Structure formats: C-alpha cells, structure tokens
Amino acid sequence: MRDRFSRLRRKYLSLGLGELAAVAAFAAAAFVLQQRLDSAGAGAALWFALVPLEFVLIQAGVYWLLARTWIVPGRMPLQLARIFRGLRIINPLVLLVGLAGVIANLPSTQMAAVVVIVVWAFGIAEYVNYYLVRLSYPWTQWASEIGRWRTPKLVKDMRAAG
Numbered sequence: 001m002r003d004r005f006s007r008l009r010r011k012y013l014s015l016g017l018g019e020l021a022a023v024a025a026f027a028a029a030a031f032v033l034q035q036r037l038d039s040a041g042a043g044a045a046l047w048f049a050l051v052p053l054e055f056v057l058i059q060a061g062v063y064w065l066l067a068r069t070w071i072v073p074g075r076m077p078l079q080l081a082r083i084f085r086g087l088r089i090i091n092p093l094v095l096l097v098g099l100a101g102v103i104a105n106l107p108s109t110q111m112a113a114v115v116v117i118v119v120w121a122f123g124i125a126e127y128v129n130y131y132l133v134r135l136s137y138p139w140t141q142w143a144s145e146i147g148r149w150r151t152p153k154l155v156k157d158m159r160a161a162g
Contacts, residue, residue, distance in 0.1 A: 009068045016064030023057045026050060026119075033115070039107035045116045048101025052094045053123035059087055060130050063154055070157075081161030084154060088131045095123055130154050 030050050034043045063084065070076055076084075102120055107113045129135040134150040 005071050008071050012064045012068045012071075016061045016068075019057050019061035019064060023054050023061065026054060026057070037107060037109075037112045037115070039109040039112040041105035042107035042109070042112040042116065045102045045105035045107055045112075046119065048098045048105060049116045049120035049123070052091070052098035053119060053126060055094050056091060056123055056126040056130065059084070059091075060126065060154075063130070067153075067157065074160075076157040076161040078161050081158045084158055088158075091127050091131065095120075095127060098123065 027050070030046055034046055037043060037046065066080065067076070098120055102116055107116060125135060130152050131154065132152070134152045135146065137145040
C-alpha cells in the first residue's frame with residue numbers, strides 16, 4: 001500500500017512539474033516567436049492567446065503538486081476545492097478575453113494568424129481536459145480511451161471534497 005502511494009506521489013510530482021515546465025517553455029517560445037512574427041498586431045495577439053493557456057497550465061501544475069498531499073487522507077481539502085470551482089468559472093471568462101484580444105489584434109499574415117489561433121485553441125483544450133472531460137491519455141491508448149468521456153481527476157477530487 002505504501003509503495004502505491006509512493007508511486008502516485010512520484011507520478012503527481014512529474015505531472016505537476018511537467019505542467020509548470022510547459023508554462024516556462026511556452027513563455028520562452030512566445031518571446032522568441034514574437035520577434036519572428038512580422039505581422040502587425042501579431043505580438044499582442046500571441047500574448048492574448050497565450051495568457052489563458054498559461055493560466056490553465058499553472059492551475060494544472062499546482063493541482064498535481066498539491067494532490068500529492070492528500071493521497072493518504074484521500075480527499076482534497078474543501079477550501080482548495082472551492083478555489084478550483086471558482087477557477088472553473090473564471091477560466092472561460094479569461095479564455096473569452098483572450099479571444100477578444102486575439103480578434104482585436106489578429107495578425108495580418110495568414111501564418112501568424114494560424115499560430116495565434118492554435119495557441120488559443122490549445123488553451124481551450126487544456127481547460128476541457130482539466131475541468132470538463134479528460135482528453136489526455138498515453139499515445140498508445142488515446143484512440144480507445146477518448147470516446148469514453150471520462151471525468152478529469154481534478155473534477156473527481158472537487159466532487160469528493162464536498
């Protein structure tokens with residue numbers, strides 16, 4: 001039993017650090033990409049697309065790191081569940097503000113516009129993955145699992161907290 005908890009703690013540590021590393025990597029890539037996008041408004045549009053994605057990824061990283069603390073008691077603390085429930089409501093608003101910023105600053109070149117829209121859409125996918133329906137599975141299982149519409153672990157933890 002103790003070995004199972006140790007494995008879960010390591011897995012959650014890896015997931016949490018992975019999400020936070022993605023935040024840093026995407027920000028660094030955006031700084032580099034911003035210099036290469038020569039379209040008017042492209043830099044602003046990129047950041048309007050990226051900030052909602054980063055916001056969700058930070059939540060995900062923090063969630064996995066904190067989840068390590070309630071493996072043994074088995075339940076997310078109620079106050080923390082309330083915070084994540086609030087974030088579940090705030091995230092779509094942040095995504096909409098990001099979309100408005102993308103539209104207002106839509107790059108004039110097609111390639112830059114596609115990059116910005118894909119970044120924003122990835123934010124939607126991450127929100128869906130953590131708060132609505134699980135989308136991420138190991139590559140070898142993705143095709144067989146995606147159609148099962150599983151509830152994300154974060155949502156299960158929020159529900160179990162009360």
